[in-house]
Amino acid sequence: MTTPDTEALRLLVLVGDLGSIGAAAAELHISQPSASKRLSRLERQLALDLVQRTRQGCTLTPSGVMVRDWARQVLVHLDGLMTGVRALRAQHQARLRVAASMTVAEYLAPRWISRLRGTMPDTQLELDVANSLAVAEAVRHGHADLGFIETPVPPDGVSVRHVTRDRMVVVAPPDHPWARRTRPLSPAELAATPLIVREDGSGTRETLYRALADVGAAPVTPLLELHSTTAVRNSVVAGAGPAVLSVLAVATDLAEGRLIDVPVDGLDLRRPLHAVWRAGLHLTGPAAALLAIAMRT
Structure with missing residues (x-):
């Protein structure tokens, strides 16, 4: 079994929260047909029925609810990882x-x-x-x-x-x-x-x-x-x-x-x-590092 696409997992979480594939697609700025294809691909990858489609919208199956809850935890950690990476990159590429x-x-x-x-x-x-x-x-x-x-x-x-x-x-x-x-x-x-x-x-x-x-x-x-x-x-x-x-x-x-x-x-x-630095600002990154070096030496 291949690893699920993280954007497909994000889509599944939104479908469960919003009760609509269309609303979830709009949240991710993709078309509804594209969202439906991603969900179908995710179901095939996991060999599970995740979404039950009705005329009133859609709901998650019991398996879908469990996968949604696991996916939410994965996405929280992934978002934390990317936030940390962006901060680290900004620190090393700072002016x-x-x-x-x-x-x-x-x-x-x-x-x-x-x-x-x-x-x-x-x-x-x-x-x-x-x-x-x-x-x-x-x-x-x-x-x-x-x-x-x-x-x-x-x-x-x-x-x-x-x-x-x-x-x-x-x-x-x-x-x-x-x-x-x-x-x-x-x-x-x-x-x-x-x-x-x-x-x-x-x-x-x-x-x-x-x-x-x-x-x-x-x-x-x-x-x-x-x-x-x-x-x-x-x-x-x-x-x-x-x-x-x-x-x-x-x-x-x-x-x-x-x-x-x-x-x-x-x-x-x-x-x-x-x-000296601008009043009210808290020094971070290279500015804080340079001040620390100056005070030590």
Whole structure:
């Protein structure tokens, strides 16, 4: 005996529930003659009379009732199987749009994304690099599924999760006068010195300005305003002037002597790094997986 067609079993269940082959056929979007042929084929396969046809409609025979009840159980499990398969396929073929501030995008996100690729290789991933303000806007308006920002105070209108902490340092080229200092700078001295800074909306700039404001110092006068961490770092290495950057961006330069770390007394330049996503949404699939990876590493 061959295995019954699942659509024929579904048709039998509907005939039993609706009492009509025509109604069952309409439910499955097939013609009534086609439905009658499927039922007849099912009866031949099982060697049982399943449906009793009358002028008023049709009813199931006692054998038909038993087969219908068994078929209903089979279809419930089959539907559960297909739902799970579709969810699994969607997970592996998902598209993930990530927006990250420049420090995160350049020094942390590549490692996170590499680990995500190892567990979800079919995920289509887009990484948009912008300053923290633009990242928050992208998440808020649904242009990114998950964002990473550097601002000390998370923005409104998004869900927020603390990921890790970062530390910023004052850096200068080795021939800068600060390299010969024997005592740390004061916040007032730092604030009075024109610095190479990032643009408005950058988490790096906001962290510096907020730290100075917390100790009563004035905002820094920009010597040069640039739109990427790499551009600021390159300008300092080239001797254009000092800057305040994430230690992630200058660790190699400090170790190899291309830059010096200038101590500052009484100025807290630590900052949190946060993940953000659209308020009210629950992260699932690749977005949830990437957040978990970021928090672990």
